[in-house]
Amino acid sequence: MIDPIQREEAIHGARWETFHGGYFSDPAVAAPLIAKILEYAGASRADAIVDLGGGTGYLLSRLRANGLGTGVSLIDLDDSERQLEAAGKSGLTCVRAAVDQFSRHNLSPGDRRFLFMMRSVLHYFGENGLSSTLQHLRAQARPGEFFIHQTASFQNGPDADFMNALYQLMQTRKWYPTVDATKAALIRAGWRVLDVLPGPALPLLSSDLGARYGLDQGTLQEISRTMFREHPVKAGVFEKQGDDFCAFLHYWIYVCTPA
């Protein structure tokens, strides 16, 4: 299977922020996560915020617009050259590295206090990579620091199963857990989960999914037929839009600290 970043490279860089109806550059969508980070950045006296898989740096720019950035380094860690090229234009510090391999010692000189944040990245590691990635992140964090992430996850098992079936048909290794399974994996990896709150859902149009994953029209129609045949239409999860479908990726925000 192609490397997940390489596969969706066509929508990285300048195109990213308008993709999926502009979800990833919408201040109202970002607001609940931004509010939590501002709350904990102050309380933890963090002197560097690291956005893991930070993409074009939109969230860090929102933090800066909200007054964070004086005396606090804003670091975008991502493994996509195109995403970081766009982030660099916003004057953010960029680090090209893999979320599941980086070392805190390479992020910033000196003994800094970090706050790690992340939005919409954990699913890239697949079902088998979730626990090891959370363990790696835990090994990079020190007591008293925070890891605040908005992760695609579902309140009930059948909705997660539905989304996983769709992503399997698109031949990606992306995988979506339930909220309970995410909490359990965090705890097993050595995190204490302080708070879990809902984030705005992302409507995924089948035409956008086709463009993102390089699916030709025939493949997309076949996937669409399979999805409608095997899954009931359910408001807010799976809806019909003309010949297309719209699947809703649900997000939850997890506030974590080393246990």
Ligand SMILES: C[S@@+](CC[C@H](N)C(=O)[O-])C[C@H]1O[C@@H](n2cnc3c(N)ncnc32)[C@H](O)[C@@H]1O
């Ligand atoms: C769905 S986008 C989210 C971007 C950003 N967090 C946001 O909310 O706008 C996922 C991002 O994670 C990055 N990414 C995926 N897997 C990664 C990995 N293993 N290491 C570093 N970055 C990764 C991708 O390059 C992409 O920029």
